Amino acid sequence: MVRTVKQPDIRKAEIISAARRLFQTRDYERTTMQDVMNDLGIAKGTIYYYFPSKEDLLNAVIDQMAGETFDRMQSVVDNAGGNALERIRQLIAAGNIADDNPEVMAQIHNPKNAGMHASMLAAAVKISAPLYARVIQQGCEEGLFEVDAPLEAAELILTSVQFLLDTGIYQWTEEDLTRRAAALPGLIETILKAQPGSFQFLIQQEHGSSK
């Protein structure tokens, strides 16, 4: 019998992709390490060598999702046309990690994963802020915004959006969420010194992604 020995990176990526598919289709809680092994026809020693626990595997799935999201956002910054406001809309759409991965997102929102969740939100701010900063800088050159510190402004806005509107971190009522979401466009317009109404599209956006 010939054992197939794969390159470690390829093997690792295969395991992550299989786990991601299983987490999405049959639910994280009910997926076992054995299910992932069966799916790929690999031995126990192989999967545990790369991922000592199912939680480590979930972390790797999240990293993969985050990487894909970042690539989509990077591509918007590099290639999308339009003025800064139009590109911000595209960046927001490209940055929506949740829609494609409802089951993994539900897992992240489980209170017992709050620590991982907070780290993930922080990581999302950290990787996306420099991309938003470039578009904010473009907006300043176009006369749409007036910002002294684009990177720090982006970090501040993204942190607020990520943490304040996240019901996994804050136990907000529906009323609280609605109140905040309603105030957000005006606050962002103030921070960027943008024309009133420029960010009203966010409210639409917010409702769209909270389904």
Place this chain on the structure above:
Amino acid sequence: MVRTVKQPDIRKAEIISAARRLFQTRDYERTTMQDVMNDLGIAKGTIYYYFPSKEDLLNAVIDQMAGETFDRMQSVVDNAGGNALERIRQLIAAGNIADDNPEVMAQIHNPKNAGMHASMLAAAVKISAPLYARVIQQGCEEGLFEVDAPLEAAELILTSVQFLLDTGIYQWTEEDLTRRAAALPGLIETILKAQPGSFQFLIQQEHGSSK
């Protein structure tokens, strides 16, 4: 032998206070439930009735600290004199939960407590934002600020300060922290439409509390 039966609330508060003192003086990790029982001369059944685990006890200690902090802040809002900027300085000083409780704070910053930590930051924003909102409103009446949504502005600023400058949530470098801290006064002045320089005192503050 006569067993002393205390009112549940009093008993519970006693346990929390003893645990807090022990966590501070002999370190959280090395304090056991047995230590707390010995300190108070209470039975195992009593302590575990109120606190099923040491983690629950730590949570209660944090709640107690947060309650005291809120009371100090409330007292500033009710009693302190001065204009809105002076009262904000006093609110910030009153809201500093960390200085009196270094050992408990170190515990909260332990990566394994990241979930509790995030919830605590969120709770801090939730309870202190309405107090800041009242002072921001005062500042609007005094002509120092111009803010349409004081509560939402307070939530946004506090969330950013709490999460962005927290090295337990974000793995920032010293350089990142310095860069953000330097940009913060200008960003807050923009959000509140305050005179440039009004919030420069924050940088002093930040250095003072990070020792």
